[in-house]
Amino acid sequence: MSNDMNNHGLEDQRRRKAENFRLNIRDNYDDDGSSYASESEPEEISSYSGEDIKDQIARESRKSLKKRQKEEKRELKARNRRNRRIFRIAWIVSVLLIGAMLAAFLITGMNDLLAITRQDDSAVTVQIPKDADINTVTDALKNSGVIGEPNYFKFYASITKNDTFQQGTYELKKNMDYQAIITNLQGTSNRTDTIEVTIIEGQNVLEIADKLEEEGALGNKTEFLQLCNSDKFDNDYDFLKAIPNPGERYYKLEGYLYPDKYEFYVNEDPASIIYKILNNYEKRIYEKQAFDGYEKLYSVKKMLEKTESKYSLDEIMTIASIIQAEAADSEDMYYISSIIHNRLDADADEGVSALGLDSTKFYPYRSKDKLPSDIAANYQSRYDTYDNTGLPPGPICNPGMEAIKAAVTPYDTSYYYFFHDSNGKAYYASTIEEHEANLEYYD
Numbered sequence: 001m002s003n004d005m006n007n008h009g010l011e012d013q014r015r016r017k018a019e020n021f022r023l024n025i026r027d028n029y030d031d032d033g034s035s036y037a038s039e040s041e042p043e044e045i046s047s048y049s050g051e052d053i054k055d056q057i058a059r060e061s062r063k064s065l066k067k068r069q070k071e072e073k074r075e076l077k078a079r080n081r082r083n084r085r086i087f088r089i090a091w092i093v094s095v096l097l098i099g100a101m102l103a104a105f106l107i108t109g110m111n112d113l114l115a116i117t118r119q120d121d122s123a124v125t126v127q128i129p130k131d132a133d134i135n136t137v138t139d140a141l142k143n144s145g146v147i148g149e150p151n152y153f154k155f156y157a158s159i160t161k162n163d164t165f166q167q168g169t170y171e172l173k174k175n176m177d178y179q180a181i182i183t184n185l186q187g188t189s190n191r192t193d194t195i196e197v198t199i200i201e202g203q204n205v206l207e208i209a210d211k212l213e214e215e216g217a218l219g220n221k222t223e224f225l226q227l228c229n230s231d232k233f234d235n236d237y238d239f240l241k242a243i244p245n246p247g248e249r250y251y252k253l254e255g256y257l258y259p260d261k262y263e264f265y266v267n268e269d270p271a272s273i274i275y276k277i278l279n280n281y282e283k284r285i286y287e288k289q290a291f292d293g294y295e296k297l298y299s300v301k302k303m304l305e306k307t308e309s310k311y312s313l314d315e316i317m318t319i320a321s322i323i324q325a326e327a328a329d330s331e332d333m334y335y336i337s338s339i340i341h342n343r344l345d346a347d348a349d350e351g352v353s354a355l356g357l358d359s360t361k362f363y364p365y366r367s368k369d370k371l372p373s374d375i376a377a378n379y380q381s382r383y384d385t386y387d388n389t390g391l392p393p394g395p396i397c398n399p400g401m402e403a404i405k406a407a408v409t410p411y412d413t414s415y416y417y418f419f420h421d422s423n424g425k426a427y428y429a430s431t432i433e434e435h436e437a438n439l440e441y442y443d
Contacts, residue, residue: 109152113178118148120174125192128185130167130219130267134158137165137185146172146181153178162186167219167267169193193266199277201259201400202324205251206364208398212264212273219267227270228253237278239285243314248382248393250364255317255395256281284401285313291409292334303408314394320407321395325359328424330402335428337410339418344390351432352416355385363396419443 111117124144128137138154141147157163162182168191172184184190197215199208205228212218227233228251234241239256246252253274258281264273288297298306304313311319319340327333343352363383365371371379383392399407415428417435421442429435 109149109155112147112149112152113156115175115177118175120145123171123173126170126172126185128165128168128170132165132167134163134165141172141181144172145174146176147178157182166269168265188265191265194263195266196261196263198261199257199259199398201403202397203259204364204366204397205254205257207366208257215264216266217264217268218270218273220270224270224273225251227274228257232271233274233278236275237282239282239313240278242312243394245393250383250394252394253278254364255314255321255398257398258284259398259400285404289401289405291405293409300404300408303405307408309408315391316404316407317399318391318395320399320403321397322355322357322359322392323406324399324403325397326357326418327403327406328420328426330406332426333403333406334409334411335413335415335426336418337406338413339415339428341410342413342416346416350416353389354387355391357385360385360392360396363392 108117124146126140126144126146128140132140134154134157138147138150138157141153142150147153154163156178160179160182165185168185168188170184170190171192172181172190176184195215195217197212197217199211203211205225209218209221209224209228212224213221218224229249230252231240231246233253240252243249243252257274257277260277260280262276262280264276285300288299289303290297291303294303300316301313304311304316309316319337322340323333323336327336340355343355346352360383361381362368362371362379363381368376380387382388383394383396385392413428414430417429417432417438418426419435419439419442420426425442427438427442429438
């Protein structure tokens, strides 16, 4: 019974609370449904604080930035893909173009190198100037029609290390391949700019150098004179290696520059000129000659052995050079040779040990008036046979074959003196008295 009453009381309380709840809701609104606030209750403002707004803006900014970055990355990737495609296309096109150009260069170049496209066998003259570089040579060949591809010729000459050439005028055929062209330009067989120069018997080294320079055959006179006093040629010629006193001579090659007619090229290399002359001397000294009083032919070297000469070939060349400088003619050579031999063999008490020959007094100059002005006043030659006994240190000029033969086989006389009158006639004497009488009567 009490429980029922209690339950009934609880239900009444719930009902009253619910009714009060509904009444309160209605009282908070006007009749038109709008809200109002009582004067006794403070108005409640519903809003966010400043910090909340900042945080929200920052979050939105970060989201926007990330979105932009993602979009930029997508655009960058797209551009890179597009650029890579363009690059590949450009690279392929470039390779194809370069390949085509290189192929064309190689094909046309090889055709020109092998002279496939140059069938004309006519000859042309090509002038190569002094100290010409590869560009100058290539231009000369191109202008003459010898080559058709100058760049390929320069390329070939460079890789084969054949890009230096010597001066000259060459005759070349238009159908030559590159190697034949280079071989001809670096040799002398096809040179046409030749000069004939005659070295006269009795000329000395200085006079020969002047002659070669005047004729246009010698490109460098100073170098020529230096080579004439060097040992450059010793290993090629035994007769030069056998010279005993090169340091005492003005020019080591004096006496060995054989007088003859030679053919040289314009401005030829000095060493090449000397080799030609020395080769000729070697040939002449070993070839058989006709010696006066001998039926058989003998070479100079062989005749020295046959006569058992006490003089070496070098001393014979010195004697021959004096004979060449002093004699008026071939017959005179043998008499003067006898006088020189007699004086060299004379006893000291005969007073003729000094040769006393004018031709030796101013060597390497021809005479006093040929001396350079700066040394003329006090000049003293170490070849002077007035002041020095015996033979001079070496030859004083370059003798011809007749003077050499006279030096090997002199006449057998008793003469010790000679002189020539104003007409070149020779007078010989055995004593000083005879000699002085000849001078007084015939001079």
